[in-house]
Amino acid sequence: MTTQLDRARGRDPRRTTPPEATSAGERGWAPAEHAARTPEGRTRRSGAITSRRHALRYAAVMALLGSLSLFFTLGILGYGNPMPFGSSGYWLIAQMRVETLLIIGVVTFCQAMATVAFQTATNNRIITPSIMGFESLYIAIQTGAVFFFGIAGVTMLTGLPQFLMQAAAMVLFATILYSWLLSGRFSNIHIMLLVGVVIGGGLGSLSTFMQRVLTPSEFDVLTARLFGNIGNGRAEYLPYAIPIALLAGGVLWWRARRLNVVALGRNTADNLGVNHKREVMFILLLVSVLMAMSTSLVGPMTFLGFLVATLAYQFADTYSHRMLFPMAMLIGYTVLAGAYFIMRNVFYAEGAVTLIIELLGGIVFLIVLMRKGRL
């Protein structure tokens, strides 16, 4: 009954190996930089990078992604600018495009960091933080403001203190939820996830409920605010969103080695001297900050994070978060900037960018779901 034993062990293979390889037996996992002397006296190492080929592949993928990102960045900046080069109008348009690029950058940074960290904390590579009700909460706050204060409510939600209040509300919600569900004798991460999902669904219904009651003009104002998209993100938030996102991301980066241990699962992490529960709570808190930033800039995106994280595991093929994070960010930037560039200049449909990404991510999600052996 090897399957029974595997199940009792309750960990999934830390690599995206093809199914036949995982069913043949999980590969062992050495801690980082573990060196041992072989009888011949050569030093054998095993770390985040397993071989020279692996290192080369990682570097090649990063280089390719980097050049693609650069290409799309320059394309978005310079392609199809109607003004003559160097005139004041040209620079004005270019400046607006810089804002778009910044939004793309911040959103992918947040989504990539948040999803990878979240999947590590929950020890599950199939779920994303976006289903945990953050976006529904954001929509509920926006709708509630219009519902209770009319069109004045919209103006009440624009500006620095209001932006910070919204972000704080989201973080507070997350903190209460996690600390309540993950503490005590009955802590169970799956229940916490499901509660988050259900609360998200309930909040969604509540928002729709409020929207049904609005006057048409109020509803128009609200939809214009809610359905943020890349070409029409709320650039006025950028000055606050960038430092906050960088701060949260920086803390995650700084604790990346702890994340590596957390990824080994609760029992192993506890035995290695990392307080697993506390660590998970802290990660989830940072994730909620990152998600708040992303949602406030462009509104809800369900599958972008999933797409990015999944591809990063596939290409990087390592457990080290310091290698996964940059890879995920670059992939996200390439995908989002590429989609924006193509949709804008080929199909003239900037509004559909997020929808296209969702479709892509959804398809990848289905493929991964059908190929995976255990969840």
Add this chain to the structure above:
Amino acid sequence: MSDHSTATLGSPPDDAVDGPAVHRRSQRRQRLFTPALLVGLLITCGLLLLSLATGQYEVFSEDGFWMFGITRVPRTIALVLAGASMAMCGLIMQLLTQNRFVEPTTTGTTEWAGLGLILVLWLFPGASMLARMSGAVTMAFIGTVIFFLFLQRVTLKSSLIVPIIGIMLGAVVSSFTTYIALMTDHLQTLGIWFAGSFTRVVEGRYELMWLVLVVTILVFVTADQFTVAGLGRDMATNVGLNYTAVLFMGTAMVAVATGVTATVVGVLPFLGLIVPNVVSLFRGDDLRSNLPWVCLAGIATVTVCDLIGRTIRAPFEIPVGLVLGVVGAVVFVGLLLRQRKSGGLVT
């Protein structure tokens, strides 16, 4: 079949829970009609009468009776059929998957039905109700089969993952639906459809709901087979049940009920999840004697939510799906937390 790891929750597996119940039934068959059931029946009938009496139109005027006949009566009939059938769907799916958190909205079945609807609207503009319904039923069936296949392919660490995956699967499907709707200018239709409502139910639009009654009667007839199927594939096959046939039959029933309800009424979230679970909290897991209770509770829940939606902002109506979404979420979270304390609701 996916059997769940019990290490995570530390409670006995399903068949250990069901085992004694089945054993007890062989000794003493539970009576179907008890005084308590009569009380429940009376309460439900009272609610339905209330539903008949609630509305904006003065039914005691000259043409009041005619109005009563074309709107109130059909609406109440639709409430009964939708409430009973969706609650039953949840029960069947929970038995077939051996998972307490499965129902049409947490497996993506309703989203698939929506995709079917949009596809029919897109490919055959001006299609009849029957054609739309066929599209919804077909896609709901395909979607449910896909979900069951997926459940058989993967081993799960916790049964709580199943609804999460199902909801994400639903999100994928609905992103496709949204895309098609956006391209074909059906977004508004989709929005109206996704908030289930009995407002549109009038004479001439609801007759197809009677199909659901057929499904409901079939469930009563085949209840024991589902109970056995709920023991899992191996056990069921050992006692001489054609497991695959039962699985297929259950899927077909769920698809028909979900598709028809989705076309006529719209999405009714959480109904199939909270009703069977609350009933088994009080009465244990004997399917045959629980069925009438599940029906009654389903009808009562939908009727109460519809009455709330009708009266809270009269003369306007709030779709029942939204009321159910809010109420259902609260009850669901309550159930989850209760399970967290006792560890007895799921394995």
